[in-house]
Amino acid sequence: MKFEVLTIFPEIIECYIKHGVLGKALNKGIVEVKVYNLRDFTSDKHKKVDDYPYGGGAGMVMQIEPFYNAIMHLKADEKPRKLVLLSPQGRKFTQKLAQKFMEESKAMVLICGRYEGIDERVKAFVDEEVSIGDYVLSGGELAALVIIDSVVRLIPGALGDELSAVEDSFMKGFLDYPHYTRPEDFKGMKVPEVLLSGDHKKIALWRKRQALKNTLKNRPDLLKNLSPEDMRILKELC
Numbered sequence: 751m752k753f754e755v756l757t758i759f760p761e762i763i764e765c766y767i768k769h770g771v772l773g774k775a776l777n778k779g780i781v782e783v784k785v786y787n788l789r790d791f792t793s794d795k796h797k798k799v800d801d802y803p804y805g806g807g808a809g810m811v812m813q814i815e816p817f818y819n820a821i822m823h824l825k826a827d828e829k830p831r832k833l834v835l836l837s838p839q840g841r842k843f844t845q846k847l848a849q850k851f852m853e854e855s856k857a858m859v860l861i862c863g864r865y866e867g868i869d870e871r872v873k874a875f876v877d878e879e880v881s882i883g884d885y886v887l888s889g890g891e892l893a894a895l896v897i898i899d900s901v902v903r904l905i906p907g908a909l910g911d912e913l914s915a916v917e918d919s920f921m922k923g924f925l926d927y928p929h930y931t932r933p934e935d936f937k938g939m940k941v942p943e944v945l946l947s948g949d950h951k952k953i954a955l956w957r958k959r960q961a962l963k964n965t966l967k968n969r970p971d972l973l974k975n976l977s978p979e980d981m982r983i984l985k986e987l988c
């Protein structure tokens with residue numbers, strides 16, 4: 751899978767993707783990330799990317815021309831790609847959408863705004879407008895990294911054999927169970943006995959109960975379409 755990121759801060763993307771699962775996936779050739787500086791697609795000597803908003807108001811707006819020039823440059827190879835604008839006005843990004851992107855797109859262009867936003871006319875050249883959540887960010891780069899990270903983890907082979915329980919539980923529609931590692935007793939804070947028992951059936955049940963308990967407490971909105979067994983466990987918790 752290939753990601754092409756349009757941004758005025760390429761170093762934000764380039765720094766993050768070198769590490770962890772993403773770094774391994776890049777080294778394995780499972781994923782390719784190319785970052786483009788929008789300033790390289792300007793036509794003035796100052797590489798200007800923003801201007802004052804028509805109609806007045808605070809802040810600056812990113813001009814359409816660098817976005818248009820960059821998108822046309824990418825499209826010149828006539829290869830199919832999904833163009834995604836990261837924006838507070840976008841549809842909510844979820845694990846389900848990450849799965850859809852992974853299954854449907856061989857290449858994605860992630861378009862990152864800054865300042866007060868971007869010229870509305872850029873949206874005529876994109877396929878999707880996506881937001882990672884209901885909070886104010888300074889730009890689209892963090893959102894682009896969230897999408898890259900979550901989509902790459904879903905690519906077969908990306909995680910190697912350390913498939914994450916987080917992956918599994920979130921895909922099943924609830925939060926993860928608690929994790930512990932050495933030491934067994936840290937200043938009197940002990941690891942739950944069941945995790946030391948070696949009884950895998952008991953451990954699995956404990957983990958499921960804890961995951962449902964966490965989800966009931968912090969994200970009850972995720973508790974839909976539970977299996978009869980999970981529903982039974984949940985009822986015991988209520």
Ligand SMILES: COc1ccc2nc(C(=O)O)sc2c1
Pocket residue numbers: 836837838862863864865866867868880881882883884885886887888889890891893
């Ligand atoms: C100005 O550029 C921005 C500003 C906020 C913002 N918030 C996003 C989100 O995904 O929620 S993308 C994004 C881009």
